[in-house]
Amino acid sequence: MNASDKVIGRLSHYRLLLSKLESQGKTFVFSRELAIMADGTSAQVRRDLMVTGYEGNPKQGYNVSDLLDELNKFFNFSRGVNAVLIGTGSLGRALLSYFMPKKSRYNIMAAFDSELSKTGRIIAGTRCCHINELEFELKSLGSVVAILTLPAEAAQTMATRLTNCGIKGILNFAPVRLRVPDDVYVENIDVTMSLEKVAFFANQKSEDREKEV
Amino acid sequence: MNASDKVIGRLSHYRLLLSKLESQGKTFVFSRELAIMADGTSAQVRRDLMVTGYEGNPKQGYNVSDLLDELNKFFNFSRGVNAVLIGTGSLGRALLSYFMPKKSRYNIMAAFDSELSKTGRIIAGTRCCHINELEFELKSLGSVVAILTLPAEAAQTMATRLTNCGIKGILNFAPVRLRVPDDVYVENIDVTMSLEKVAFFANQKSEDREKEV
DNA sequence: AGTTAGCTGTTACAAATTTCACAGCGTTAA
DNA sequence: TTAACGCTGTGAAATTTGTAACAGCTAACT
Incomplete structure (x- = not known):
């Protein structure tokens, strides 16, 4: 199995989202819902989840607890991260x-x-x-x-x-x-570096706005 | 001009590298040298620098101070980042x-x-x-x-x-x-999330190593 | 002045990543 | 039981990102 850097990052994010959902008592979730929370697309969520091997249900979506377990297994963090x-x-x-x-x-x-x-x-x-x-x-x-x-x-x-x-x-x-x-x-x-990126694009967005007017 | 997120990130990094080089008294630098410091390839450095419009010299490379000025102008940080x-x-x-x-x-x-x-x-x-x-x-x-x-x-x-x-x-x-x-x-x-990524790949690399043996 | 070596700028190509689109399936409702 | 709906899984297309390759140029050397 070889998953890219980016996919792993998003899977980690889904893991966090799922643990939130679980604590909120939600039992099933659709790829579209995860996508909105993760600021992505539903297709991307489904594709990312492919690498874990977990399969959802066409009618109900993903079982929150099961998928969370699967991700924890995938990340192999049973004993935590040291x-x-x-x-x-x-x-x-x-x-x-x-x-x-x-x-x-x-x-x-x-x-x-x-x-x-x-x-x-x-x-x-x-x-x-x-x-x-x-x-x-x-x-x-x-x-x-x-x-x-x-x-x-x-x-x-x-x-x-x-x-x-x-x-x-x-x-x-x-x-x-x-x-x-x-x-x-x-x-x-x-x-x-991140701050400079933010400053650069903030500048750019301000300028774009001015041009439009 | 539209530069991607990633290009801007790398330009910011080059800016940092150039300011280090300048303070070390280096006057010219090749794309290859910047690439090594930034952990990229020389082609990528040259490609990235295209968006700033600054042009290097085929024999000496880039003038450190001039390119640094150009990047500062590009980022438009004359009055700093607030x-x-x-x-x-x-x-x-x-x-x-x-x-x-x-x-x-x-x-x-x-x-x-x-x-x-x-x-x-x-x-x-x-x-x-x-x-x-x-x-x-x-x-x-x-x-x-x-x-x-x-x-x-x-x-x-x-x-x-x-x-x-x-x-x-x-x-x-x-x-x-x-x-x-x-x-x-x-x-x-x-x-x-970053820590989880590191832990995941560290795990994977350890396992790969074990398989090779 | 002419030649050479080696780097740049840029185009063409390749790889990675994302999105599209749809067959197939499971649940629900009649 | 059957039909219908709408979501999943996934191959294929599209887009983005990175790499290779090479023409053209500039300094240095003869």
Whole structure:
């Protein structure tokens, strides 16, 4: 099975929508309804769901709970998602509170920082270790993904260290494209770039409006 | 001129790379070099740069400063990017420090929150107003984009309020697809979805590796 | 001045992604 | 039981996005 990046992103979104619907007590949902919530088309929803193998019912649509189970199986998150976070600057700390350990399926097992003043503490329920202990800690943690919230200059070095430890997935907030082996997946979130995109298109839309008048 | 979302994103990235190169004293750069830094191909770089109209030199490549100027002109950020931020939770505050007012070209003019306890203060150099003052404040601020860092439940209501005020661009961190008029651009950053993508592909890559053996 | 090497700009091609369209099916209603 | 409706699953078309290839040019060298 090979699904593209985009399909996986949307499936994750459908998963979220379905869990909302389930908690609202809805038992069946049509592709069209999901499409509206996900800002897509019904054909796209159906096509995306094909990769999971789950089949809907021509009259009732999709069974919310069953499809949700199927997606959870598909994502294979039975034991939740385990991660480590590197860099406890303001963004790193914000993510630690965001994924605060409790009912969430996302567990940040440990945070790391190079500044001694920040280590040895608990931040938002997560223990913060010195970066020197990275390799040692990762050995006992097993399979995890890494969240990189550190300055651009330090990101590549850290990515290399992480891949050397066998890390296969990195969520990178540093505005740098990381060079990693083929068997490692990197997802970039570049807030500045996104903001510039928004500003650009906002500008453009304003200008379009002016022209029309 | 109509450039796609993706092209604009990459141009923004080139802009960042060029400003780094300029500060390093590099005067000329080849499409191939930019491609390596941006994790793309040289053809794509050249193709992307076509939309700006700037032309390079077949022997020396692109003049770093000139191309940077051209891109700044293209993005029309001469007076910087002005934004307001809605929601001063942990993520909102992290972004306020990230875009801390100083040499940055990104100015968060004001932050808003519905909790009275958080308003009337200065957070990371940005004054925080009560959400009731949104419409009033926006009038005096002129053209800005909005950054939404608030709970999913509140996002749609706020998006509607913002578009009613004439906002044309929204950077949305809430895990909801916003319904806005056609002349408003929305860029979504969904950290949870991105993390799930990373976890999924990391899983897959690990499995692929096991099969090969 | 003429030649050469190698990069750019751009067109043509290829791949990926989305949308269309419709056969087939399951439920409902008569 | 049968008929009808309307949704799903999916092959095929359309669109979008990325890649390849090459003519043309410019600096450097003879």
